[in-house]
Amino acid sequence: MDGLGVGSRGERVLDEAYRIGCSTVMAFEPEDVFYLTGFWGEGIAVLNQSGTRLIVPQLEADRARSVARCEVLEAERGSSMLDRALSLVGDGASVCTDCSDHSLFERMKVRLVESSRLRYSKDVFYNARRIKDGYEISIIERASSILDELFRVCEYLIRAGMSERQIQAMLMYEAMVRGAYPPAYRYTLSPLIVASGTNSSLPHAEPSDRVVSTGDLITIDLTLRYNGYIADATRTFALGSIDGEREDVYYVVREAQQRALDAVCEGVQCRDVDGAARSYIEGRGYGERFIHSTGHGIGLDVHEPPWISRTSQDTLARGMCITVEPGIYIHGRYGVRIEDSVAIRDDGRVVVMNRYTKDLVRL
Numbered sequence: 001m002d003g004l005g006v007g008s009r010g011e012r013v014l015d016e017a018y019r020i021g022c023s024t025v026m027a028f029e030p031e032d033v034f035y036l037t038g039f040w041g042e043g044i045a046v047l048n049q050s051g052t053r054l055i056v057p058q059l060e061a062d063r064a065r066s067v068a069r070c071e072v073l074e075a076e077r078g079s080s081m082l083d084r085a086l087s088l089v090g091d092g093a094s095v096c097t098d099c100s101d102h103s104l105f106e107r108m109k110v111r112l113v114e115s116s117r118l119r120y121s122k123d124v125f126y127n128a129r130r131i132k133d134g135y136e137i138s139i140i141e142r143a144s145s146i147l148d149e150l151f152r153v154c155e156y157l158i159r160a161g162m163s164e165r166q167i168q169a170m171l172m173y174e175a176m177v178r179g180a181y182p183p184a185y186r187y188t189l190s191p192l193i194v195a196s197g198t199n200s201s202l203p204h205a206e207p208s209d210r211v212v213s214t215g216d217l218i219t220i221d222l223t224l225r226y227n228g229y230i231a232d233a234t235r236t237f238a239l240g241s242i243d244g245e246r247e248d249v250y251y252v253v254r255e256a257q258q259r260a261l262d263a264v265c266e267g268v269q270c271r272d273v274d275g276a277a278r279s280y281i282e283g284r285g286y287g288e289r290f291i292h293s294t295g296h297g298i299g300l301d302v303h304e305p306p307w308i309s310r311t312s313q314d315t316l317a318r319g320m321c322i323t324v325e326p327g328i329y330i331h332g333r334y335g336v337r338i339e340d341s342v343a344i345r346d347d348g349r350v351v352v353m354n355r356y357t358k359d360l361v362r363l
Contacts, residue, residue: 008133009035009036009128009133010036010047010051010052012128012131013025013035013036013047013124013125013128014047014048014049015128016123016124016125016127016128017096017121017124020096020119020121020124021094021119022094022095022096022117022119022121022124023048023049023093023094023095024046024047024048024089024090024093024094024095024096025045025046025047025048025095025096025097025124026044026045026046026047026085026089026095026096026097026098026099026108027044027045027046027047027097027098027125028044028097028098028099028100028101028104029098029099029100029125031125031129031300031301032045032098032125032300033045033054034228034300035125035128035129035300036052036054036070037052037054037064037068037069037070038067038068038069038070039054039056039063039064039067039068039072040228041056041060041063041064042056042057042060042077043055043056043060043064043081044081044082044084044085045070046085046088046089048088048089048090048093051070051071052070052071053070053071053072053073053088054068054070054071054072054073055073055074055075055081055084055085056072056073056074056075056081057074057075057076057077057081058074058076061074079107082104082107082108086108086111086112089112093117094117094119095108095112095117095118095119096118096119096120096121096124097118097119097120097121098120098121098122098124098125099120100120100122105118105120126304126305127305129299129300129304130297130299130304130305130306130319130320131317131318131319131320132299132319132320132321132343133319133346134345134346136229136299136321137319137321137343137345139226139227139228139229140229140230140231140298140299140321140341140343140353141343141351141353142226142227143180143224143225143226143227143229143230143231143341144231144233144341144353144354145353145355146175146178146179146180146224146226146231147222147224147231147232147233147341147354147356148233148354148355148356149174149178150171150174150175150220150222151220151222151233151235151356152356153170153171153174154167154171154220154235154237154363155361155363157170157171157174158212158218158237158239158363159212159363160211160212160213160214160239160240161211161212161213162211162212163208163209163210163211163212164194164195164196164199164207164208164209164210164212165194165207165208165209167194167207167212167218167220168190168191168192168194168207171192171194171220171222172191172192175222175224179226179227180224180225180226181224181225181226182223182224182225183223183224183225183230183302187204188204188206189206190206190207191223191224192207192220192221192222192223192224193205193206193207193219193220193221193234194207194218194219194220195207195218195219195221195335196210196212196216196217196218196219196239197210197212197213197216197217197218197334198332198333198334200216200217200218200219200236200329200334200335200336201329201330201331201332201333201334201335202329202335203291203292203327203329203335203337205219212239213239214239214240214241215239215240215241215242215243216238216239216242216334217236217237217238217239217242217246217250217334217335217336218236218237218238218239218363219234219235219236219335219336219337220234220235220236220237221233221234221337221339222234223302228300229298229299229300230298230299230300230301230302231298231341231353231354232298232302232323232325232339232341233323233339233340233341233354233356234325234337234338234339235338235339235356235358235361236250236253236335236336236337236338236360237360237361237362237363238250238360238361238362238363239362239363240362240363241362242362246334246336247360249286249328249330249334249336250336250360251360252280252281252284252286252328253281253326253327253328253336253337253338254338254358254360255280256276256277256278256280256281256326257277257324257325257326257338257339257340257358258358259276259277259280260273260274260276260277260294260295260308260324260326261324261340261342261350261352262276263275263276264316264322264324264342264344264350265316265344265348265350266316266317266318266344266348267315267316267317268315268316269312269314269315269316270306270307270308270309270312270314270315270316271309271310271311271312271313273294273295273308273316273324274293274294274295274308274309274310274312275310277290277294277324277326278290278294278310278326281326281328286328289328289329289330290326290327290328290329291327291329292327293307293308293309293310293312294308294309294324294325294326295308295322295323295324295325295339296308296322296323297320297321297322297323298321298322298323298341299321306320306322308322308323308324316344317344318344318345318346318347318348319344319345319346320343320344321341321342321343321344322341322342323339323340323341323342324339324340324342325337325338325339325340326338338358339354340352340353340354341353341354
């Protein structure tokens with residue numbers, strides 16, 4: 001975990017906690033525990049002015065001590081871990097937590113009711129995490145380069161007669177030998193999207209036994225985790241010859257995506273980035289076929305602030321990493337999406353982290 005500034009991240013989280021009147025933070029979610037400690041696994045991180053401490057079960061203790069940038073304490077799994085964590089909360093402390101488990105939260109309330117206050121806030125962590133340091137951006141860049149390698153693999157991998165599931169399995173193998181893994185994303189059963197033909201008209205299609213054939217558009221949406229961090233990119237390929245309508249729609253999406261990328265800069269409203277893509281698609285007569293937002297933040301979660309949507313109140317700032325991914329979906333026929341991961345560096349430069357071509361690639 002060289003280069004991971006856990007101390008400064010703890011300060012950032014505490015600053016956010018102070019804004020809502022809390023002096024102690026308890027993290028349960030693995031993304032937030034990792035952010036505070038450098039350890040990804042079963043554990044509870046407790047943060048206050050005296051620093052960060054990590055409570056883990058005995059079976060995780062050796063691994064935690066090998067990577068965590070804080071004091072590691074052991075406890076029996078279950079209630080003993082919670083008891084050990086609560087023992088680190090001082091009298092009169094105001095505690096915020098990301099714990100979404102109702103029973104655990106209620107137990108914490110009972111234990112803290114006499115001497116402390118407890119508040120649920122995921123925003124404390126999201127607000128701290130939305131600004132990435134140089135190390136975090138470098139990891140997301142490496143993750144993005146792996147996605148580019150996988151798109152190149154598609155050029156010689158995908159052939160007529162293969163099923164979407166076969167393509168997915170082969171891409172997952174290629175990803176894992178490069179050190180990338182699927183994120184645990186709760187709203188899908190599949191680690192990445194392979195959507196061909198009519199299935200490509202579904203933005204979040206699940207890979208199926210459908211066999212790809214000449215004339216198909218094939219959307220490959222790769223969302224993979226590398227050293228904890230997410231990169232997210234999409235390309236739409238043509239298998240052999242496609243008709244003129246599909247090709248025209250492809251280039252409408254490509255132009256819309258480029259206009260949105262051109263709008264990305266420090267200080268711009270996220271809704272204006274969305275508007276740059278959306279207004280062009282609407283002008284070409286496909287406004288009702290663009291059925292999702294233009295992008296979202298990426299980092300330790302697949303989707304996190306800032307939100308690149310028409311109603312977003314977010315403003316882009318240095319250190320933010322986002323996706324730009326407009327699409328057009330012709331119901332029951334086909335769809336096109338093009339997506340890149342983008343960073344705004346600490347010097348204000350905008351870097352498109354995916355470099356694989358956005359010309360229409362015919363397989």
